[in-house]
Amino acid sequence: MPTTLTYAFSPNYIVSNVNLSDIKLIFRRAFSRWSAVIPVNFTETEDYMFSNIKIGFYSGDHDDGEPFDGVLGVLAHGFSPESGKLHLDAAETWAV
Numbered sequence: 001m002p003t004t005l006t007y008a009f010s011p012n013y014i015v016s017n018v019n020l021s022d023i024k025l026i027f028r029r030a031f032s033r034w035s036a037v038i039p040v041n042f043t044e045t046e047d048y049m050f051s052n053i054k055i056g057f058y059s060g061d062h063d064d065g066e067p068f069d070g071v072l073g074v075l076a077h078g079f080s081p082e083s084g085k086l087h088l089d090a091a092e093t094w095a096v
């Protein structure tokens with residue numbers, strides 16, 4: 001019986017140069033591929049505060065003890081449950 005984890009996108013910390021719908025599609029595909037090889041299902045939810053995985057784009061020092069370094073270098077980081085934060089560096093030029 002697979003475990004189900006929910007994920008959600010921050011309503012505030014997004015990037016403007018890529019459509020949120022495109023970002024959601026990419027994450028849906030990635031989680032689907034991951035689910036194919038591990039006993040975990042990933043379900044998107046609108047409930048950001050209570051989702052297991054919280055996805056957002058952040059710049060520089062964003063108060064989690066892991067400041068981003070600007071263009072290139074560190075692109076993203078994540079924190080294991082129960083935090084579940086998955087942060088992408090907003091300074092990067094993200095593209096789909």
Ligand SMILES: [Zn+2]
Pocket residue numbers: 058062064066077085087
């Ligand atoms: Zn962070």
